[in-house]
Amino acid sequence: MPGSILGTSVRRVEDPELIRGHATYVDNIVPPGALHVVFVRSPLAHARLESVDATKAREAPGVVAVLTGDDLADVPDHRPFMVLNDACARPLLARGKVRFVGDMVAAVVATTTAEAVDAAELVEVDYDPLEPVVDPEAALADDAPLQFEDLGSNLAAGFRDPDDVRPLDGADAVVRARLVNQRLAVAPMEGNAVTATPGGDDQPHDMTVHVSTQMPHGLRGQVAQQWGWDLERVRVVAPHVGGGFGGKAGMAPEHAVVIETARRLGRVVTWTETRSENLTAMPHGRGQVQYAELGLRRDGTIVGLHARVVGDAGAYAGFGGALALGPTRNMAQGVYRIPTIAYDAAAVLTTTTPMGAFRGAGRPEAAAMLERMMDLAAAELDLDPAEIRRRNFLAPEDFPLTTVTGSLYDSGEYAKALDKALELAGYDELRAEQARRRDREDRVVLGVGLAVYVEVTAGGGGAEYGKVSVDDDGGATVSVGTSAHGQGHATSFAMIVTDRLGIPMDQVRFVQSDTAVVPRGGGTGGSRSLQLAGSSVLVAADTVLERAREVVASALEASPDDVVVDDDGRLGVAGVPDRSMSWREVAVAAHEQGVELAEIRDESQQGATYPFGAHVSVVEVDLDTGRVTPVRHVAVDDCGRVLNPTLVAGQQHGGLAQGISQALWEGFSYDEDGNPTTGSFAAYLLPTAAEVPPFEAATTETPTPYNPLGAKGIGEAATVGSTPAVQNAVVDALAHLGVRHVDMPLTPDRVWRTVRDAEAGTVTDPWSEPPAFFTTLPVRGSSGDPEAASVDV
Numbered sequence: 001m002p003g004s005i006l007g008t009s010v011r012r013v014e015d016p017e018l019i020r021g022h023a024t025y026v027d028n029i030v031p032p033g034a035l036h037v038v039f040v041r042s043p044l045a046h047a048r049l050e051s052v053d054a055t056k057a058r059e060a061p062g063v064v065a066v067l068t069g070d071d072l073a074d075v076p077d078h079r080p081f082m083v084l085n086d087a088c089a090r091p092l093l094a095r096g097k098v099r100f101v102g103d104m105v106a107a108v109v110a111t112t113t114a115e116a117v118d119a120a121e122l123v124e125v126d127y128d129p130l131e132p133v134v135d136p137e138a139a140l141a142d143d144a145p146l147q148f149e150d151l152g153s154n155l156a157a158g159f160r161d162p163d164d165v166r167p168l169d170g171a172d173a174v175v176r177a178r179l180v181n182q183r184l185a186v187a188p189m190e191g192n193a194v195t196a197t198p199g200g201d202d203q204p205h206d207m208t209v210h211v212s213t214q215m216p217h218g219l220r221g222q223v224a225q226q227w228g229w230d231l232e233r234v235r236v237v238a239p240h241v242g243g244g245f246g247g248k249a250g251m252a253p254e255h256a257v258v259i260e261t262a263r264r265l266g267r268v269v270t271w272t273e274t275r276s277e278n279l280t281a282m283p284h285g286r287g288q289v290q291y292a293e294l295g296l297r298r299d300g301t302i303v304g305l306h307a308r309v310v311g312d313a314g315a316y317a318g319f320g321g322a323l324a325l326g327p328t329r330n331m332a333q334g335v336y337r338i339p340t341i342a343y344d345a346a347a348v349l350t351t352t353t354p355m356g357a358f359r360g361a362g363r364p365e366a367a368a369m370l371e372r373m374m375d376l377a378a379a380e381l382d383l384d385p386a387e388i389r390r391r392n393f394l395a396p397e398d399f400p401l402t403t404v405t406g407s408l409y410d411s412g413e414y415a416k417a418l419d420k421a422l423e424l425a426g427y428d429e430l431r432a433e434q435a436r437r438r439d440r441e442d443r444v445v446l447g448v449g450l451a452v453y454v455e456v457t458a459g460g461g462g463a464e465y466g467k468v469s470v471d472d473d474g475g476a477t478v479s480v481g482t483s484a485h486g487q488g489h490a491t492s493f494a495m496i497v498t499d500r501l502g503i504p505m506d507q508v509r510f511v512q513s514d515t516a517v518v519p520r521g522g523g524t525g526g527s528r529s530l531q532l533a534g535s536s537v538l539v540a541a542d543t544v545l546e547r548a549r550e551v552v553a554s555a556l557e558a559s560p561d562d563v564v565v566d567d568d569g570r571l572g573v574a575g576v577p578d579r580s581m582s583w584r585e586v587a588v589a590a591h592e593q594g595v596e597l598a599e600i601r602d603e604s605q606q607g608a609t610y611p612f613g614a615h616v617s618v619v620e621v622d623l624d625t626g627r628v629t630p631v632r633h634v635a636v637d638d639c640g641r642v643l644n645p646t647l648v649a650g651q652q653h654g655g656l657a658q659g660i661s662q663a664l665w666e667g668f669s670y671d672e673d674g675n676p677t678t679g680s681f682a683a684y685l686l687p688t689a690a691e692v693p694p695f696e697a698a699t700t701e702t703p704t705p706y707n708p709l710g711a712k713g714i715g716e717a718a719t720v721g722s723t724p725a726v727q728n729a730v731v732d733a734l735a736h737l738g739v740r741h742v743d744m745p746l747t748p749d750r751v752w753r754t755v756r757d758a759e760a761g762t763v764t765d766p767w768s769e770p771p772a773f774f775t776t777l778p779v780r781g782s783s784g785d786p787e788a789a790s791v792d793v
Helices: 015-019 113-120 216-227 253-265 275-281 319-324 363-381 385-390 414-425 427-439 489-501 529-556 583-593 645-664 717-737 748-759 772-776
Strands: 035-041 047-053 063-068 104-110 124-129 155-159 173-184 193-198 207-211 234-237 269-272 285-296 302-314 340-349 444-454 464-470 476-480 508-511 563-565 571-573 598-603 612-622 628-638 695-699
Touching: 035 113, 035 253, 035 275, 047 104, 063 113, 063 253, 104 113, 104 253, 155 319, 173 363, 193 253, 207 216, 207 253, 216 234, 216 253, 253 269, 285 319, 285 363, 302 319, 302 363, 319 340, 340 772, 363 385, 363 444, 363 717, 385 414, 385 444, 414 427, 414 444, 414 612, 414 628, 414 695, 427 444, 444 717, 464 489, 464 529, 464 583, 476 489, 476 529, 489 508, 489 529, 529 563, 529 571, 529 583, 529 598, 612 717, 628 645, 628 717, 645 695, 645 717, 717 748
Parallel strands: 035 269, 207 234, 302 340, 476 508, 628 695
Antiparallel strands: 035 104, 047 124, 063 104, 155 340, 173 285, 193 207, 193 269, 285 302, 444 612, 464 476, 464 598, 563 571, 612 628
């Protein structure tokens, strides 16, 4: 074909079905006669479970069964997507203790949800309250209440670097800060939902599970392992999924209870969580306290970084606590030349909702820490924030490069992204306007914040399934092992097939997310889909084309080397317009010749890829009220080769909304008794379109050499870059008052108090000494470091 569709803006092919209301979410395809589950959840954060009396509930109208922890004692404990500490296993329903508000105590099964709700109120639970511990730093105090007494500590995992790693030696200046990356609720539009249908010996599957998940094949593996079923006897189907963002990775304990209930009763059982359940029980994200020290020379070049990080694991050692030990450490060097890094980390149990992944999963936390420190360094050395970054960038000729923390960067051109962002933003004029307002002593001040980041995508390695086949009608079917939940996979993969085979996109069928149809797959997470599954589709399509050229050459008595795809998508002899065949005709000829026009590939790549970018945030801050108004946001993100600018922009916009929201509004919190104080959307502040600023999203393209598309991930990039840019902008707006740092979320109350104190001559030092427990952590790689090799997710 003379041109390529790749790199052009193409409308999403997924949207008409969604817009017309034809979507098939788990909750709207529940079969008639299904039983409905409602969970009884603990109202206490920490308590001994003295008794659970379900007598009255079992006698209630419509109730088929009520299950308690004792009823499920013979079922293996739940194993999450990633196990942080085996000693902190979670039973399917609580036994002995409850460990957070929302912990499941009983499951009521009835013929309708309403009947189950009524009966759940009749379950009588006797709790013996225990002291909660909400703060992860307080949880490691000597007298802290323990979640697991046998463990002897609330430390789920941790390590420190050897004492001879001294990153601040030789520094002319050291900037220090204690930074809080607050806990967030994932809050997808669709919460968790699952329907379990038991099978039998006369049916192909022991269990069929329709579930809202990012990783159908991974969940199938967990189900098979939990119940000892052969893998092929479990079918998992993910229909349309209303957002995941990391919160739907793997089998939730609620899924397991529903599946076990269906197995026991021999009936279809379903559950869809309420919004309050979603906010309090779906694993939360972020949740780190970071003690960072950055050493520099007087000219602004970095000498070293010392980071001591506490990761909140929540109850049952939620795997999100491990993100502080893995991805945050791995990305601690960021885009800069940092000769020495010491990094100590602890994942800590608290009596709060278990922690998991949220868009970026450890990488936004690293960027937030490093980019705040760069702004503190700029202020300390009286350098422009853009200039100090330029002086420390890794150069394009440095790649491929292994960082101090062991990440192998594939390619990067960081200064190019920053220069483009500054140009688009009109940086010099913004600084001039800021100065004018300060000279006039305006009470609405301007802040300009920068962030330059690098993150890791497809970090889990492995291969990904992709199949391309030409159908009898001349169309094509593409099947992949990834699982889309809004990203535009059907459009991306159809574009690749169209580009290679010339078959129109509206004739390319898309198959995903059904383990009975797609034999294997890694699902969707870590922005891996296009670079892995896309490469499999690309190679498979090229292989199919080569076979088709052989078929056409045989049918037209020509050389395969002379067969090409013409402008009309037909295969014919080059230079002979009247000698060509449609794909329908090629399919017929292939059958006659015994040639299969289908290919399966499982492509992998030699390593992870590292997207990067530069963001400029412009905010206004009202000094009298503390209100922060985001005015503009310029994002220049580099995800390697761009296949569809429309899809990339969509991912940028979504990531920006979530990243800006963390900086300004979102934060899940608890009172001192462990009760959620933000357990509804009345208190947990998600922005609407009215709150977010205009997005100016652009790209640079630095292809990766690791896959034939040259593509890196884009799904999480804008979230990584936007949060620190906004936080830096707010601090920058207050810098003339002597303010050096304000923790997120930058609420009006928090900003107003900071302004009040600063104008009264009291500026809070952003540094406090790290807790002593860091010095007692096992040295990395030693026999006492149980997590050294198992926390990269």
